[in-house]
Amino acid sequence: MELLEGEREEIVSEVGNITEKYQPEREKLLPVLQEVQGRLGYLPVLAMEKIAEFLRIPTIDVYGMATFYNQFRLNPPGDHQIKVCMGTACYMVGGQIAMDSFERRLEIQEGETTPDRKFSLERVACVGCCTLAPVVVVDDIVEGHVTPTRVDGLLLAYDGEGRVPAESARQVEAGQQDEQQSEQEGEGEQHS
Amino acid sequence: MYEKHVLICAGTGCISSGAIEVQDALEAELKKHNMQNKVRIIMSGCHGFCEKGPLFIVFPEDIFYCEITAEDVPELVEEHLIKGNIVDRLLYLDPTTGQRVTSHEDILFYSKQNRLVLRNCGVIDPENIDEYILRGGYLGLKRALTMDPFDVVGEVKKSGLRGRGGAGFSTGMKWEFAFNSQNNKKYVVCNADEGDPGAFMDRSVLEGDPHAVLEGILIAGQAIGSDEAYVYVRAEYPLAIRRLRTAIEQAEEYGMIGENILNSGFNFKVNIKEGAGAFVCGEETALLASIEGERGMPRPRPPFPAVKGLWGKPTCINNVETLANVPLILRRGADWFSSVGTEGSKGTKIFALTGKVNNTGLCEVAMGITIREIVFDIGGGIREGKKYKAVQIGGPSGGCMPESHLDLPVDFDSLTAAGAMMGSGGMVVMDEETCMVDLARYFLAFTQNESCGKCTPCREGTKRMLETLERITQGKGQEGDIELLEKIATTVKDSSLCGLGQTAPNPVLTTVRYFKDEYEAHIFDRRCPAGQCKELLTYYIDEELCTGCRACKKVCPADAIEGEKKEPHVIIQEKCIACGACLDRCKFDAVKTK
Ligand SMILES: Cc1cc2nc3c(=O)[nH]c(=O)nc-3n(C[C@H](O)[C@H](O)[C@H](O)COP(=O)(O)O)c2cc1C
Ligand code: FES
Numbered sequence: 058m059e060l061l062e063g064e065r066e067e068i069v070s071e072v073g074n075i076t077e078k079y080q081p082e083r084e085k086l087l088p089v090l091q092e093v094q095g096r097l098g099y100l101p102v103l104a105m106e107k108i109a110e111f112l113r114i115p116t117i118d119v120y121g122m123a124t125f126y127n128q129f130r131l132n133p134p135g136d137h138q139i140k141v142c143m144g145t146a147c148y149m150v151g152g153q154i155a156m157d158s159f160e161r162r163l164e165i166q167e168g169e170t171t172p173d174r175k176f177s178l179e180r181v182a183c184v185g186c187c188t189l190a191p192v193v194v195v196d197d198i199v200e201g202h203v204t205p206t207r208v209d210g211l212l213l214a215y216d217g218e219g220r221v222p223a224e225s226a227r228q229v230e231a232g233q234q235d236e237q238q239s240e241q242e243g244e245g246e247q248h249s
Numbered sequence: 250m251y252e253k254h255v256l257i258c259a260g261t262g263c264i265s266s267g268a269i270e271v272q273d274a275l276e277a278e279l280k281k282h283n284m285q286n287k288v289r290i291i292m293s294g295c296h297g298f299c300e301k302g303p304l305f306i307v308f309p310e311d312i313f314y315c316e317i318t319a320e321d322v323p324e325l326v327e328e329h330l331i332k333g334n335i336v337d338r339l340l341y342l343d344p345t346t347g348q349r350v351t352s353h354e355d356i357l358f359y360s361k362q363n364r365l366v367l368r369n370c371g372v373i374d375p376e377n378i379d380e381y382i383l384r385g386g387y388l389g390l391k392r393a394l395t396m397d398p399f400d401v402v403g404e405v406k407k408s409g410l411r412g413r414g415g416a417g418f419s420t421g422m423k424w425e426f427a428f429n430s431q432n433n434k435k436y437v438v439c440n441a442d443e444g445d446p447g448a449f450m451d452r453s454v455l456e457g458d459p460h461a462v463l464e465g466i467l468i469a470g471q472a473i474g475s476d477e478a479y480v481y482v483r484a485e486y487p488l489a490i491r492r493l494r495t496a497i498e499q500a501e502e503y504g505m506i507g508e509n510i511l512n513s514g515f516n517f518k519v520n521i522k523e524g525a526g527a528f529v530c531g532e533e534t535a536l537l538a539s540i541e542g543e544r545g546m547p548r549p550r551p552p553f554p555a556v557k558g559l560w561g562k563p564t565c566i567n568n569v570e571t572l573a574n575v576p577l578i579l580r581r582g583a584d585w586f587s588s589v590g591t592e593g594s595k596g597t598k599i600f601a602l603t604g605k606v607n608n609t610g611l612c613e614v615a616m617g618i619t620i621r622e623i624v625f626d627i628g629g630g631i632r633e634g635k636k637y638k639a640v641q642i643g644g645p646s647g648g649c650m651p652e653s654h655l656d657l658p659v660d661f662d663s664l665t666a667a668g669a670m671m672g673s674g675g676m677v678v679m680d681e682e683t684c685m686v687d688l689a690r691y692f693l694a695f696t697q698n699e700s701c702g703k704c705t706p707c708r709e710g711t712k713r714m715l716e717t718l719e720r721i722t723q724g725k726g727q728e729g730d731i732e733l734l735e736k737i738a739t740t741v742k743d744s745s746l747c748g749l750g751q752t753a754p755n756p757v758l759t760t761v762r763y764f765k766d767e768y769e770a771h772i773f774d775r776r777c778p779a780g781q782c783k784e785l786l787t788y789y790i791d792e793e794l795c796t797g798c799r800a801c802k803k804v805c806p807a808d809a810i811e812g813e814k815k816e817p818h819v820i821i822q823e824k825c826i827a828c829g830a831c832l833d834r835c836k837f838d839a840v841k842t843k
Contacts, residue, residue: 083542083543084542087523087539091523121544122542122544126527127526145447145675145691146447146604148691149604158806183448186262187449188262188603188610189299199262199264200265201262206830
């Protein structure tokens with residue numbers, strides 16, 4: 058992926074700020090990668106090169122780590138990250154259906170980001186809220202009991218820009234007050 | 250002086266159902282009535298009954314309210330906290346008797362349990378070390394520090410505690426190996442990777458009672474002669490990580506961690522390592538590689554970590570729940586501990602009960618309880634009165650137990666003999682609508698994806714098995730597929746390098762063993778008896794019965810239903826995703842499957 062001029066500088070300075078705090082030891086690779094992704098949202102090639110330089114290890118070792126662990130992303134995420142749980146409990150009660158619904162509405166596949174970079178879609182294996190299955194995590198907020206209609210409700214709450222056909226949207230607005238309410242509750246959680 | 254205490258559950262589950270809003274509302278309401286000094290709010294860890302969250306419990310009278318929203322709070326304050334009247338409509342409704350229940354001891358979900366490890370979860374404020382200490386916390390450590398380390402190892406060995414991380418290896422023996430390894434540096438590692446998708450007991454213990462885990466780690470350190478520990482926690486558990494961090498800081502402040510702990514000359518340091526989402530990193534040698542900053546790939550054993558572990562030093566690696574048992578053993582003695590459980594499996598085990606049961610949540614039971622008691626008493630039976638089919642125990646390494654095994658006692662040895670495994674303690678209940686072939690495919694897809702690729706049997710074998718299972722669920726199965734599956738499964742089981750490959754075939758082998766007829770129906774009749782496999786299922790609308798009410802059309806998330814009002818509707822097969830929403834919605838039973 059082509060980086061813009063400003064992005065290059067941002068990456069170099071962010072990585073510099075982070076590595077500064079660490080000793081250049083191999084065991085620091087995982088925490089450094091986690092922190093860099095935490096700041097940048099993903100791991101650009103340039104960042105991996107800079108980390109390799111810092112730890113004095115081959116870049117391929119950094120790349121190897123980044124691709125081995127599910128947590129790391131090599132492409133920029135959307136503004137809102139949607140993670141659909143595919144743990145056993147969620148799968149059994151319709152996790153795949155929730156995933157299908159997101160894929161259809163967003164017109165992307167699992168692992169992709171919408172062209173306007175608003176949403177990205179991923180799967181996770183169990184977030185430990187199996188009793189609320191099927192579970193979807195939107196930007197670190199856990200949403201339980203996600204049925205296909207609730208998928209529409211969630212997208213509407215986070216974006217509201219016509220991704221949801223008018224009829225479903227009306228229905229979401231009119232008929233499903235408690236869903237809307239729990240969405241608001243979800244938003245309120247950010248302060249905790 | 251507080252007159253009443255209100256416990257609000259603040260586990261991840263209840264927070265997502267709105268516990269923080271309930272807390273805010275309660276604080277505001279108490280202020281309004283000027284009662285801040287009379288009622289104390291405690292945000293506690295998980296009570297296990299996440300299904301019915303947010304939970305709101307009033308002490309000292311122990312009244313258990315569930316599914317509370319912020320709107321209910323004014324009434325609870327007005328009626329209960331001020332006037333002392335119980336608010337009936339917010340009590341738990343027993344699904345079997347139809348009666349409201351006031352105290353949680355009267356709820357079958359709790360009364361059948363034996364909460365030893367979870368004794369503090371949901372009772373204390375996990376971010377406050379004083380509450381842990383008030384309930385006997387750190388007494389186990391205190392006792393251990395007055396004992397000879399060898400005797401501490403002996404006490405744990407005598408208790409009969411076996412590892413709760415999956416394999417069930419004797420904890421005392423493991424400690425003894427580490428104790429006997431001569432080295433000036435040794436490590437304790439706490440395995441909090443909890444990779445089983447569908448299990449969350451370690452998360453709940455860390456979130457609800459982090460000091461118990463720390464105390465266990467400290468005792469392990471003192472016993473084997475180590476001065477440093479790592480806790481390897483899944484990154485997917487941010488709240489658990491935060492609570493653990495707070496707990497470590499508080500323990501340092503109180504002199505439980507650091508130099509010369511409780512004036513005994515024992516020094517100890519605890520580090521947290523965040524995992525990065527790889528199932529195989531739960532395997533002990535892979536976990537150590539991951540801490541060292543490598544890819545999490547297992548290596549052959551021996552040498553075992555107790556001899557050669559983290560950076561080549563002797564390392565004792567234990568699961569969260571195992572370690573949380575240790576303070577109790579030291580405090581109350583090995584004999585007390587071994588009085589609970591069965592001959593070969595002492596103590597209790599926490600299970601994450603999920604799937605198609607009425608009460609999902611965490612339950613801790615004495616070893617040896619039957620599956621039936623867990624599913625039908627604690628779990629309250631199958632949802633919507635459907636029929637029990639099987640319970641999957643032990644996650645991707647475990648197996649499915651059919652109805653004929655309902656009276657199987659749940660302990661390490663009985664489960665292994667039946668082809669399943671205790672695993673981490675995930676327990677997923679299935680009803681007649683779960684397709685066992687699809688379930689086997691699901692687990693295999695998981696293990697195949699998580700296979701690290703180092704050894705051939707696991708890397709290739711899981712892939713070939715998955716292909717075969719996919720073929721079967723798509724209605725393209727062939728004669729001989731079942732035998733092929735069994736053959737590959739046995740090879741993978743016998744020849745893989747680590748536990749991941751060695752146990753990956755279990756879901757396949759147990760479903761073939763107990764549900765062969767379902768496999769045969771898929772292969773020979775091209776039919777999915779549970780009605781789950783999409784490729785073998787068509788939804789259609791019976792024109793005779795359809796009234797054209799549009800209910801199905803409205804609910805269809807794929808816009809796959811067409812038709813004018815008051816005219817029979819049709820399902821556009823190309824668009825249908827077989828989610829079943831229309832079938833559930835139709836009041837006239839006009840939506841059918843074939
Ligand atoms: C593929 C695989 C995954 C594992 N995942 C976990 C896990 O998530 N948590 C855990 O405590 N043990 C896990 N184990 C077991 C560990 O290897 C190890 O036996 C355990 O942590 C030892 O602790 P214990 O003796 O206290 O049970 C896993 C093993 C395998 C083979
Ligand atoms: S299986 Fe989805 S949260 Fe556990």
